[in-house]
Amino acid sequence: MADRYKKVLTKKDSSKVKNSLSRRIFLKKALISGVAMATTVSLAKKVSTLAIPDLNPQKLNMNDVIAGDIAMAQKKYILMTKREKEDLVQFFVENYQKDNL
Amino acid sequence: MRNIKLSRNIFYALLALLMITEIGYSQDAQPAQDEELVKDCYESREDYGYVERRDIEPALPNVICSQTTSRVLWWGDPYDGTIPLGDMPLEADYSHEEAVVTPREKQLKIFMPCTTCHNGKTVPVPKNKEPRLIQFHQDIVPNALQLMHGKGSIWCLDCHSMTNRDKLISFRAEEISLNQPQKLCGKCHGEVYRDWRDGIHGKRIGSWTKGGKKRWWVCTECHNPHTVDANIFLPIKPEPAPALPKGMKSADHEHKEYGHQ
Amino acid sequence: MADTNSKIPDQPGEKDNGTNRRDFLKETGLSVAALTGAATLLTGSQEAEARVTWAEWFQKSYRLMTNEEQKDAIARLEERHSQEFGKKVTVDGSPAMKDVLFGYALNIKKCIGCRTCVHACVKENNQSRYNPELQWIRVIKMEKGEFLAANMDKGYPKDYGIEVGGNAYENAGVTLEGEHYYQPETVPEKDYFYFPIQCMQCEKPPCVKVCPVRSTYREPDGIVVIDYNWCIGCRMCISACPYWARRSNWGEPNLPAEEMNPKTHYLGNRPRMNGATEKCTFCLQRVRNGRYPACVEACPVGARKFGNLLDPDSEVRKILARKGVFRLKAELNTYPKFFYFID
Structure with a gap:
């Protein structure tokens, strides 16, 4: 019971901190996923050009x-x-x- | 959550917008209609009989005519104004009642029977069938010494009866009605006649079924017997070409000069 | 404690789910209402038409309907079109006749390229008149080939000479390349011949093979038909057809009410809708009631012949027995039932 209270309270208190944190995490994730996507696309293109001649x-x-x-x-x-x-x-x-x- | 809701709302808004534009999307204006409807039209031969458009039933015309060439495009009643074809010299697979033709002789009554003048008195009965220059009927045969049929071997009176000008005549001196010229034509053009009788030459409309009622086109409804040597079928004006695809300005690419093989 | 406790969700996400479902239901309700409204708007404000449209959306493929359902579908269409065109429109649903297989023959030597058939077909079959202008028959003007005496003996099959179809006559090949938009003062023109093409009603139709929803199929009397309501407008059949016979309604068809032919057939000339594919059906609505197709009747030179391939006395069978016959692109094994013949 007490744990739960704590959780809720911490959530309310640290909302600002958490927000900035989540933004940072989000940007980081976006960057990573962007890079990953670009790599995948370029790789797929490379493979397809190799596999299908023209x-x-x-x-x-x-x-x-x-x-x-x-x-x-x-x-x-x-x-x-x-x-x-x-x-x-x-x-x-x-x-x-x-x-x- | 909020974002999802927002995007969903945007999606619905877009969908509604799409639908509205779809409804509002108007087509180009309808092309201008010809003010005067062509009502006199020809069936196969341009210089032959004409048929007048009228309504047999409400909203069912006897014929639909082309507005550009005044040719009949469509028959509402294929048997309108026809009479039985009558006997054929040789049996074909048709029953006599079911083969009909448009009578030609009725044209004589509308204008004037030939015998009004060719009665033996106004115009005397010629002594023989020898070709000679004639002063009349230049609209039919411009030069009677150069009849465009039979390459010089036949002349007017080989087909038209000397004594009864309202009838045709065979070389066995049988009088033949102008309604049934095939009986005369078939005497020389046997092969074509056989094909015509069997339905694989010439035009027929009506029922395709075996023994079904058909209107038969007789020889002179397509061929002008006075000019066949020049044209078996007189050239006619074509119907308009299909519309060019969107964005194509001309059909020049089709021509040989354009480099088309 | 208890109060506070009650504010806190026992199982995280439950409240969210509740809102979600309610929202979802609300939005679904709204969108359904919007759709219905849109459907009404789209098809005009008449209530009958909206009702018909609604019923048509849940209609089955014509081939899979029971007789009752077919009758309902036909009644719906008669109601809709009678209202739309302001006159009594009949939609026929008569099935194929027994012991009939339709065939067509065209005398390529007689055709003068006057396009009378093209326009007769449009008048009969309720095609869109403009924007898009759809015509089921295409007439191509082609150059005549030359007769080469040197090729006299190069007949087919070998050593039989011209009498069994020798190829002394050099033509342009089976390209169908020619002029579509020719417009001279008079036809025929010297040194040209005219090649009308339309649906060949193939015995093995490639268009039927590719249709992903089976809305096009071959009827027992040999005519390839389309259930326009079932057609999804993917146009696969158009690219599959080697004879360029199919047309797509690229936009809302424009058919003036006074020009509309009120005698229609469900699988034939009933008015089509935006996106539906259409093609020649040998005038199904006419031939199943014993009448010649419109193009056969219209041809001023009598080049077009039509009949029952199962009847040895029919025009088409007589032509096959007596005349020189060829088929267009016969090597594709589509077994077209449209024959070109020469005297």
Whole structure:
């Protein structure tokens, strides 16, 4: 019981001291965490740049989309053969029957 | 605790602000509407018959016309003002009652039947089918000696009846109604005629179902038989292009000169 | 002692928790009220509309609804749209017809690029007219290729020559690169052909595969539909579609009441909302009631053909049997049911 009183009383009395103390602690913590964060970020960046060779969107586009476009550009509109057309119709009919049994 | 409360209140305030701005966010003004509504429109051939827009039911027009090209864009009732197509010389997979056409002969009544003048007296019946210069109908055929059909092998009276000018005529001297020109055209253009009869050439509107009621477009509703050698289908004005994406000033980048491959 | 004692919390934090909960409840209450108010404001002040909006927020995916729930959802929409557009709006919910698989064929030699189909589609399907202007059909003007006699025998498959689809005809390739915004005095123009593209209603649609909430799916009659209410607007399907067929409502759609087509279908042309994705449905509201799609009817040259792929006498099957047919980007194995043919 007495301990509790003491605690409460000390809290009230030393509020100013404690406030300044907590500010100091807070600043210290902020500094530490800031430094830690910066380190982590830079480390992560370093690791990611090492792991993933190039994240340049321009280059990614050139390698992925443009390559696809070029591949399509070299293709022709080719008429289907009679066999292909028959097979396609057969595929559609069978697919419908399979789905709607 | 206080800080949390404060930040939460700020959050709510921001949320409310966001909602208010969302409500208040106004779109750009609506583009100005054409003052006069185009009501006379054509269906396929610009120089052929016109259809007038009217309401079949409240808020259901017979057609919706394009305001820029006066072409019919949409039919409220696809069978409006049609008559049965009648027999086809060869059977196709349609039932006779369900195939309809817009009658062409009614145009003769509105203006004037051809036989008003071509009655054998006002204009005498020609002696033969030999091509010769004619003084009338330059609006249809500018130079009668250069008919743009059949590359010089046929002339007016090979299709129009010599004695009854309100009818067409086949080479077997059968009179054919202007409502059913396909019976005449099909005699020479057999392959296209077969495709048309089977529904894979030409235009039809109405029901897609097998044997369902359809309005068939006959040959002359798309092709002008007097000028087909020059244009199978007369060039028409296109509908407006889509809006350019926001921020794009012109579509020059699309052109070949721009370096586009 | 006892007094003082009572002021001191027995278990530290209890008082705090109490305040917390009360505050929380108060604030939650306030925010719910704010939200409801905002919802009412957002959808206009009409009470019916607010009620509909409220019910729509708790609506299930259309595919998972019971028949009763579907009917309720449709009734709600009819109420909302009739009020919004000031006329009797019907929302159809008819399911796919039996033994029907829709297919489409377009005569690429006949198309003159007049864009009549594009605008007929807009009139029929209640797209936003401006800002954003949405059109489901895109017509691309392309240069004609040249015919090279040297390539006559380089047919496909080998040694069969042009008769089975030889590639003597050199074209620009399957790039879809051409002019979208062409505006000449008259069409067709010499040395150009026109390539209309719209949703191909793929048998194996890549857009359906990527949808994270399964709001887009393939119906038994082969049409790929979207439940606009269930759509979260992530636009994954737009980037997945190789045919550039899907459109997003980038803003609140602008549909003038007098231009609104009141005959709608839940999965078809009912008015969409901001953020929802939309696309061609072969005019679901028409074709399920036996009518041709609007673009088929509008085409002044009759280049567009439509029919049942399961019926050998249908227009599409006859074209497949008789005409030269190709599909766009067939090598992607999406099995489009939209065919391009030449006479």
